[in-house]
Amino acid sequence: MSQRTGFFLVLLTAIISGVSIFANSFAVQGFNPFAFTFLKNAVVAVFLFSIILLLKDFKELKTISRKQAGQLAIIGLIGGSIPFLLFFYALKFTTAINAGFLHKTLFLWASLFALFFLKERLDKKFIFAAFLLLAGNFLLFNISYFGLPEMLILIATMFWAAENTLSKHVLKDLSGSIVAFGRMFFGSIFILAFLAFTGQSALTFVLSMQQIQWLLISSVFLLAFVFTFYSGLKHLPVHKATAVLLLAQPITVFLSFAFLGKEILPIQGFGLLLITAGVFMVFGIGFFLNSIKTPAKTKGLSLASKRN
Numbered sequence: 001m002s003q004r005t006g007f008f009l010v011l012l013t014a015i016i017s018g019v020s021i022f023a024n025s026f027a028v029q030g031f032n033p034f035a036f037t038f039l040k041n042a043v044v045a046v047f048l049f050s051i052i053l054l055l056k057d058f059k060e061l062k063t064i065s066r067k068q069a070g071q072l073a074i075i076g077l078i079g080g081s082i083p084f085l086l087f088f089y090a091l092k093f094t095t096a097i098n099a100g101f102l103h104k105t106l107f108l109w110a111s112l113f114a115l116f117f118l119k120e121r122l123d124k125k126f127i128f129a130a131f132l133l134l135a136g137n138f139l140l141f142n143i144s145y146f147g148l149p150e151m152l153i154l155i156a157t158m159f160w161a162a163e164n165t166l167s168k169h170v171l172k173d174l175s176g177s178i179v180a181f182g183r184m185f186f187g188s189i190f191i192l193a194f195l196a197f198t199g200q201s202a203l204t205f206v207l208s209m210q211q212i213q214w215l216l217i218s219s220v221f222l223l224a225f226v227f228t229f230y231s232g233l234k235h236l237p238v239h240k241a242t243a244v245l246l247l248a249q250p251i252t253v254f255l256s257f258a259f260l261g262k263e264i265l266p267i268q269g270f271g272l273l274l275i276t277a278g279v280f281m282v283f284g285i286g287f288f289l290n291s292i293k294t295p296a297k298t299k300g301l302s303l304a305s306k307r308n
Contacts, residue, residue, distance in 0.1 A: 006231075016248075036088060039219075041084065048181040082159055083160050097253055098149075098150060104248065106245065135271070138271070139267050171233060
């Protein structure tokens, strides 16, 4: 049951991610990308703290040890600050589709990190599924160049893969909301320090009304992303959770084509099928069949317990 819960949470994350990458390609335009990243992460940290209070998880937050606080700080550094700065800077100079593809290679790097550091078992079925997922995304990767912006996004993705691996380890003892809050809280502090060191902190106070609107929209997407992903990652192996995120790429591609007046080519449609098949293979057909049957069983048990 817990793995199914994790799957549906991360599936929701993938949907949010697909829409978010498309929207952020517009949101970051006209912004200083570093100031934008700090403000967005800081807003999300405040939102997450409010959720922690609402869910009555504040007691857990107060009992965090120094070691756990240090781990959350590292998560904030390698997941909530450095890669965000790299990603949103590069996003100003590349397309949403390019960024989406490179970001979705995260499952490959995360799987390798999980294999070596968490001893997660990658069976032959997953390796074959990984080829399908990469091939599907490659067919959607409508680009004829790979420059500095793409390299920065790839480096950011590797940082996030390392952070996902560490987060999975920390999630053994902490809730998803606490880990997500630690990521955004400490990440915001590190980014603010970067802005102060580079003399850009004043830019965070000069915003137009349109920029404030984009900031809030982007922050809501990021809040939904981190809250659902870390809650789902608690119940799934890293390689499976990050594989599901590849379903975000078809969403980004569809939105790019739908709103930018482009058509989906047959080869790209085939790529969508490969991605879907790859995710199904990662979990297995039996997993999805059981997921469909379980709600009905659960409902019956719930009604029976009420009668008793």
